[in-house]
Amino acid sequence: MLVVSIVLCLGTMLLIRLGEDQKRTSTEELLKSHSVLDCALILHGSLLDAETGKRGYLLTGDQAFLRPYEEAMERIDGDLQSLVELTVMSPEMQGILVNSLIPNMIERKTGLQENIRIFEESGGEAAIEFMRTDRGISLMDDIRTDFEELKFLEEKTIEERAESLEMAFVRYNYITYAGLVFIGLSIVFGIFLIRDYDQQKNELIEDMARSNAELARLNKREVALREEKERFLGIAAHDLRSPLNAIISLADILKQESEASDKYDEEHREYVEYIIESANQMNMLINNFLDVHRTEEGQKKVKPEKVNVKNLLKALLFKSENIAKQKDISISLEYELQSDTVVTDKSIFSQVVDNLISNAVKFSPLGKNVTVRLKDSNEGFDLEVEDEGYGIKESEKSKLFRKYQTLSVRPTAGEQSVGLGLSIVYDQMTLIGGNIICESQEGEGATFIARFPEMG
DSSP states (O other): OHHHHHHHHHHHHHHHHHHHHHHHHHHHHHHHHHHHHHHHHHHHHHHHHHHHHHHHHHHHOOGGGHHHHHHHHHHHHHHHHHHHHHTTTOHHHHHHIIIIIHHHHHHHHHHHHHHHHHHHHHOHHHHHHHHHHSOHHHHHHHHHHHHHHHHHHHHHHHHHHHHHHHHHHHHHHHHHHHHHHHHTTOHHHHHHHHHHHHHHHHHHHHHHHHHHHHHHHHHHHHHHHHHHHHHHHHHHHHHHHHHHHHHHHHHHHHHHHHHHOSSSOHHHHHHHHHHHHHHHHHHHHHHHHHHHHHHHTTOOOOOEEEEEHHHHHHHHHHHHHHHHHTTTOEEEEEEOOSOSEEEEEHHHHHHHHHHHHHHHHHTSOTTOEEEEEEEEOSSEEEEEEEOOSOOOOGGGGGGTTSTTOOOSSOOTTOOOOOSOHHHHHHHHHHHTTOEEEEEEOTTSOEEEEEEEEOOO
16 A cells, blocks of 8 residues: 555656646746737837827927937837747747738838938928828738737737646646545655645745736836827927917918008918918817827816807807818808707817818818708707718728728818828717717718717
């Protein structure tokens, strides 16, 4: 019996050691998977930093924006090499890197450098023209798709490794329980096995502590990146708004002088109007970027209040008519609400109206009409904006309310479109519990309907 007990105990010890090795290997592979996700996050962040720095430089001409751009460009190659090394054991990930991500990253870096060079050699207009022909947006979509595929494969790998680790723990526990039975056959060998069990338990606790420390480090890194993004957006907004406000103020003074004096001809007055409208469009673009950020971060709060929606809508239409006049587009209002006062978020209502009308004017040919309707509904009230543009293809309707999406239909007078307006409308309507839909046939214009809920 003693010999049998000794043999059984030795066999148990051997099985426990094998379980320990498998557990340690599975844990190391799981931590390596987290490193792949962390490296991909850092690489994506570096590319976004380069994009943001380039845009800041092109918009302002301020050399200060080149520093984050250059630092990000220097980091990209190192981050990419690290990602290649971490995924060397995964043929699927290596295929994505070699066949798609690396060529796309190289092409996007080249595009960024070329855009900067054109701006410095030929000025802002040439840089903007390059941006219109550059496939930067589609490249960024491809790169984001590559990252999503890498993330999907790695999360799948993490899940498989986690299952493997869990099975290692299960097998380890079964072996330990069997060992306890065998320990009963021999007190001496039992004491030895209990001591070994305690040692294994301590190692498991240490492994878990290391895993928790790694997760804490990743969380800290994410918080730091978020804080850096907040700081950069704050600086960008302040540095861009100050000169824009100065331009608008000076242009308003010139406008007043031109209206009160005969020394300015009609051409000069049109130039002043163009300056004011361009500055206002830039201001709206900045506000859109900041609003997208606030919505994504959950910083924007809904503030229901009583609003004289009829007067507010007339004021918003009056502001939009200046832009519409440049394209000989008329904006008409069909007011069908029973009351002039509703309870809603005034800021969100104004932003939805501005974006929908701006979008309608932007994609309408010269000399067409835009109709704005406000009418009661079962849940609250509806805002409808109807244009006489070229309509939207059925296959492209699913892209309408996504950020930074471009459709086959382009602005009719060469206006710039970054693909934010409709996504902002969608986010704002979702925030207040409303909805936005589009009714359109290709070649027959489009009608956007924003359904505002009753908030009183």
